[in-house]
Amino acid sequence: PDTTVVVGPGGSFEVPLNPPLTNGETVTVIVTDPAGNSSTPVTVEAPDTTAPAPATDVQVAPDGSSVTGNAEPGATVGVDTDGDGQPDTTVVVGPGGNFEVPLNPPLTNGETVTVIVTDPAGNSSTPVTAEAPDFPDAPQVNASNGSVLSGTAEAGVTIVITDGNGNPIGQTSADANGSWSFTPGSQLPDGTVVNVVARDAAGNSSPATSITVDGVAPNAPVVEPSNGSELSGTAEPGSSVTLTDGNGNPIGQTTADANGNWSFTPSTPLPDGTVVNVVARDAAGNSSPPASVTVDAVAPATPTVDPSNGTTLSGTAEPGATVTLTDGNGNPIGQVTADGSGNWTFTPSTPLPNGTVVNATATDPSGNASSPASVTVDAVAPATPVVNPSNGTTLSGTAEPGATVTLTDGNGNPIGQVTADGSGNWSFTPTTPLPNGTVVNATATDASGNTSAGSSVTVD
Template sequence: MDKRVEITSKVKGSASKTLHAGDGVTSIAVEQGAAVRIDVAAGTVTGMVRDGDDLVISFADGSVVRLDGYFACGTSEATPVTFADPLTGDQWLAHLADLTCVAPAETSSSPVDFTMVPLESSSAVAGGLSSGLLIGLGGLAAAGAIVAVSSGGGHNGGGSTPSGDTTPPATPTIAPSNGSVLDGTAEPGATVRLDLNGDGTVDASVTADTSGHWSYTPPSPLADGTSVTATAVDAAGNVSPPASTVTDSLAPPQPFINDAMDNAGTIQGIVVSGGFTDDATPTLEGVTEAGASVGIYDNGTLIATVTAAANGSWSYTPGTPLGEGEHAFTVVATDALGNASTASAPYTLTVDLTPPAAPVLAETDGTTIAGTAEAGALVGVDVDGDGVADLFATAADDGSWTVTADPALADGAAVSATATDAAGNVSAAAAAIVDQSLDTTPPPVPMPVVTDDQGMVQGALASGDATDDAAPMLSGTGAEAGATISIYDGTQVLGTALVQPDGTWSFEVSPPLEDGPHSLTFTATDSAGNVSASSSAFDLVVDTQAPDSPFIDPTNGSGLVGTAQAGVFVDIDIDGDGSVDATVQADANGRWSYIPAQTIPDDTVVEVTARDAAGNVSSPASTVVDANYPVVPIINAVSDDVAAGTGQIVAGGMSNDPTPTLSGIAAAGATVTVLDNGTAIGTAMANAGGAWTFTPTVALTEGNHSFTVTALDPYGVGSGPSSAYPVTFDYTAPAAPFSIPRMVQR
């Protein structure tokens, strides 16, 4: 209930202030030498404690009044504390056995023995006691008017003497914690004070229940490694020795599922993650933190919890069989404090309890035993009738399988076969009887010829060629007469062809193949149904798109130059008869040139077309020879002969050769001037064919260089400059590599 507290200041004369203390803890600042009166019966005081430099008074209703600074040093005059019963008017003076002052930084706590001195009621009616009277009341103890109270117990019962309690409660316990909840045990009803940051001050308090259990939940979890101290304070104010713990919120390392063990069926042992099993109760095994609780999840649902052994190992076998289908197992480790790890990587198993269909056995001559079964199944063939497989084969993706008996089985012998799937399920058996009159020999593997029979470039193709014929002719020789040749493009059947009596066959692709890469394979099937092995793949690229039309520069007939798509062939018609008179190939930069053996006559029409590797021909480009037109020189190539990368430098490329070789064409006998970034760096003479080369005598500097050339022919006619040929020169080696230490998570 509320208590009226009156503070009378000595410094300010008789000035006083009145406060009200409610339930819980009420803190009141007290100046030294002031008088304190609390309107409550003295018998309700259950204890007093010095906490730092404060006086803490506890009452029977559980409320607490804290007089801040009561024991502070600074004056020899004590602060009297009286209690006035609001019902009877009786007053009592609290006489403290120890009034030693303490420094403000003091953080220790200790119970305070006190006695209650009864005062005359008339004094209360008169409005209180003089400070002089209150200070001198210590002598009343000799007159027998003082009721002694030990360790905070007190009563004003007309001279009765209650027994004192000076025994501290037992040290409380505080359980290991991850910082989210603190709990432990203490004397029932005791107040448990908690220091949550190690600074020696109380940060929180709770009360132990009737069984002695206490618990406290911080507003936010305490950080890992926080030191927590707990003390117990009984009703008399006695304080126990401290107990402490250090929070541990570190989660266990990520656990692992090492393997899954199949303990049922014909195939037993470890099943790798992603594998199949016919064991509906496989055993999972793994490792984690010793003693951790391991939660096992199947497709995200918790199905069991096991405890890791002292060495961290754990295992689990489902008590209820797993259903058929895929199961993705993960585990989470939780330590004794409730810290949970991240989930392990999934360990996936497919439970398959359904046997495959019985294999199909083809008729056999006793040497070759073949048939079909579930793709990927292991086919076991029993050739001696003892029920145990003697020969084995794995069914291909199309289900086919074959084994060879050596020695051959006798005519009329019984053969049986079963199929075992990846999970270990075994099919029913299939049976066949050996008939040595059968033809079980496969025909020879076809040897195809692929022919391009349209466009400008025709003829037999080699594997890897490009063709402009989307419907090439496929043919072969030397095949078994009457056999059927099956033609495949990848896995798609293009068609079949019948082998003629002379062993030849042919097939024209229809509908046409699409542009792009194709991989053709061939098999032969004889009249008995025996199928040959597949031929090697014949790869070709169908390309029906013509290249761009080339360009040809104006010419005086001494040479032809121009540009086209890189790598294409440029076909040149010099005399206008529609036939190709010369062919050159465009370089990596798309430049091409041609020097005729004799100067092309004035006014001749020269026509050029571009032809790609597949034989597609572009639309033509042409020019008319003008004998008076100066020949514009060109730079065909810039070559690097310094390791590590040597050879032609593409325009815009890089080089470490400070003296590269430039080459090109110009008018026969012309003087070619080489310019670098517009500055002449030397000259060269074009030979009778117009070719010229130049190597700088002074090393070029690092950086970007743009080469051009001009030409002056023997008649003093100048031409150029040519198109630029840019190259970047870099002579600086890169920095030595270094390694970065790998971070290892512990």
């Protein structure tokens, strides 16, 4: 024995050790009684109080899904992801000294974790901190017709541009505001795929953003006829519609909606005769051929409305004009379009009553409206005409002034037609005298189309 003590009355003992034992060193204890007899030896091991070495080569995976490194085999690696000092995930280091700890959710953009190694004796290492790669955000790339590529990214990053096959197109840098622009040596062809990556000073690369070059100009827009108070039409959906006058002076700008419709209202109506040129420019910067319209701010002439008995309304107006029909109280009767010759006709679903006032206005394609024309429905048949006795050489009589007198024989065959004068008198001479005994029937039809009852005479 290197050191001895006598056991006290209570049966306990304490033996000082100098130097102290550490980290699993052992001592052997033998008890010897006063007679010199010795006990069986007992071995005692000193506790392990030495902290393990910190983890080395600690790295967060590029996608942030795990942390890897090296540590004492058999030790437990704890990873603190929320900074509360307690391990959120642990693994046991394998025989080779390597470890991988999964992270869920993954770390991103410079987030950190703390890694602590704990040996089987419970001793913990000095913490080691690992940081997730801080990748730049994916850049924004504007639509392009291939002449210029541009967009935005994190300020100061390097913009690397390649085509769909990975071939380099060019490289530039985002300015202090994050804006970037690159002009290829020659315009990129329509359909070229452009991939853009942002790379920071540490060499971290963003996800790629892709666009396809659109080098095809939109179709010429459509411009509706206009009276100058509003301009409208259609164009490629989403395109910017630019309006100028015949001298190239700007009128305004608007954007076609998702259906391609666009509309612009000048601050003051454009004068009659103003030429308006319209160009559509798509998001890629391609401009369409121009479309033009000349402002028509002149109202069409007042339409004509023929006399009517209420079954049909007709008349004339500016060719292509929309004729709107209302009654005397402004209630709608109907609407119709004048044909290429200016004629129009409208048939109400039910005949209009006698005395109905019908107002008609004509509106041209530019939106100019005429002054109204009016007619009052005449649904009353004229009085039966009078036919004087006749020897067949001349037929005559009286009827409603202006009425058309239709003459037929007893079998309904036409003899002739004549119009009563302002006094109501009428006269008709057959090309050959009518034979004796011929029955002559006469009816009168007024300007509204109402026909009287018939009257008759027999040639004598």
